[in-house]
Amino acid sequence: MKFLLNTINKFKNRNSKINRASINYRDSKHLGVLYKYIDENKQKALNDFSKKLKSDGKRVDFLPLISKKNADNRYFKTFKDEEINFLGKWSNSNVNLFIYQQYDFIIYPDLNLSREMENILIRSHAKCRVGFIHNRLNLFEFLIKSDKEYDIDHRLNKLYSYLKKL
Numbered sequence: 001m002k003f004l005l006n007t008i009n010k011f012k013n014r015n016s017k018i019n020r021a022s023i024n025y026r027d028s029k030h031l032g033v034l035y036k037y038i039d040e041n042k043q044k045a046l047n048d049f050s051k052k053l054k055s056d057g058k059r060v061d062f063l064p065l066i067s068k069k070n071a072d073n074r075y076f077k078t079f080k081d082e083e084i085n086f087l088g089k090w091s092n093s094n095v096n097l098f099i100y101q102q103y104d105f106i107i108y109p110d111l112n113l114s115r116e117m118e119n120i121l122i123r124s125h126a127k128c129r130v131g132f133i134h135n136r137l138n139l140f141e142f143l144i145k146s147d148k149e150y151d152i153d154h155r156l157n158k159l160y161s162y163l164k165k166l
Contacts, residue, residue, distance in 0.1 A: 005115045008088040013122045013137045020141055022128035025166040028104035030059045034120060035109050037064035037078070042152055046109065049156040063098045065117065081116040088119050099123045105130055105163070108140070109155060130159065 031053060033046060050060045062076045077094035084090050090099070099120060106126040108117070113135050121129055121139045131140035132155055144162060148154040 004086055005084070005088060005119065009115060009118045009122055009137065012088065012119070013139070016122060018125055020127060020129070022141055022166070023104055025056075025163045028058060030061070030101070030103050032061045032063065032098060032101060032103040032106045032124075032126065033109065034063050034098070034106060034117065035065070036112075036114075036117075037066050045152045045156055048153075049160065052160055061098070061101070061103075063094060063120075065114075081114065084116055084119065088123075090120075095120060100125055102126070104128065105142075107159065108132070109152060109159075111149060113139075130163075132159075 033050070035042075035046065037043065046062065050062070053060050064076055064078050066078045066080060077097075079090070079092040079095045083092040083095070090096055101124075103124070103126040106121065106124055106129045108121065108129065108131040110117075111133050113121075113131075113133055118135070118137065118139065122137070128141045129139055130142040130144070132144055132146060132149070134140075134143060142162075144155070144159055146155045146158055
């Protein structure tokens with residue numbers, strides 16, 4: 001399945017017809033955050049980041065990937081990586097809504113990119129995809145290299161300062 005998803009992702013990325021053109025932050029209205037839920041510390045950092053964006057008048061949607069051992073987060077729409085079929089289609093309606101939502105920015109704050117997350121980013125209808133990790137498919141239009149890369153608070157603060165300058 002993982003090999004087939006890798007091939008599907010390459011094909012979909014090559015044949016993507018989605019118009020990606022970033023707008024400036026001031027004119028943006030709706031942002032999506034795609035990430036893997038790990039612990040409460042990471043969630044707190046993302047919540048603080050979301051508060052900053054909301055104070056600027058932005059609407060923010062979270063879509064966390066949860067693993068089997070994690071409890072389903074009651075506050076957000078979530079998904080699991082086994083909810084994708086062998087053709088790269090998602091059975092989870094939260095993922096499908098996230099993909100077809102026309103976000104001004106999709107933010108991917110993690111440093112590891114799984115094939116399932118690649119699939120969502122490739123298929124998303126977002127104008128600009130923002131990330132912190134370079135990958136083989138060049139999925140991000142706005143890529144940030146952080147000097148303290150394992151500190152999520154530092155990465156998100158740096159991202160916020162860059163977004164404000166756009």
